Amino acid sequence: MKKKIIWGVLLAVILAAVVGTYMYRHRFDKYELSREEQSVAIQAISKDSRFLVAYFSWPSPDYPDLDATSGASNVVKDGQLYGNTEYMARILSQKLQAPLFRIETKDDYPTEPRALLDATKVENNSQARPELKEKVENFSDYDVICVGYPLWWYDMPMAIYSFLESYDFSGKHIVLFTTHGGNRFCRTIPAVRKMFPQANVIQGPSVFDREMENAEAIIEKWLKDNNLGK
């Protein structure tokens, strides 16, 4: 009898741990687009649309010896160091045959991980709007703007807010894509929808930073599933 109780308690603990972990991992899923919402959003893009791929990325150069693989925040391919989001953006731009625009802040962020975390936390807490180096030329020429970013503090980097607030996205299609350490899009899709009620916000591909070697396959699948790409 005593054994049975111990086994029962043990099983209940294991079950609670498994369910708890699953719920914790998927706690932001409800902020992503449903299959139907995504389908409607994608169908609104016309075949002759002009695409732009804009991204922000801050590669940590802490793992320079890795090759064709990924560190926490970079990809080294053919001897070249890319930020994770930069790597994704390059693939997307190539597959969509779209120009690439790098969103850069006037002031650099720290490269040392602890200092980067501290500086970005301060920025996030104060909802800062860092000044950007350049603006997209002829923004009005583009119909679909793919906007890529790493998740920072469960949010978009403040530089992305600076970028988004610099243009009129009414009537545009915005494809969001992310790299992340587990939180995918967090609440960023509803945040952008709220900022631009007159825009069509689409959920693009998202890659976990530990799985950057799968980025190309994930992007290709996303393009195929959404009937995009040349």
Ligand SMILES: Cc1cc2nc3c(=O)[nH]c(=O)nc-3n(C[C@H](O)[C@H](O)[C@H](O)COP(=O)(O)O)c2cc1C
């Ligand atoms: C300052 C900072 C904050 C981060 N916050 C989160 C987060 O809240 N959730 C998450 O899933 N990943 C988080 N990450 C992980 C990054 O999103 C991830 O490593 C990303 O791929 C980095 O992309 P990049 O190389 O293009 O800058 C954070 C990373 C940094 C440096």
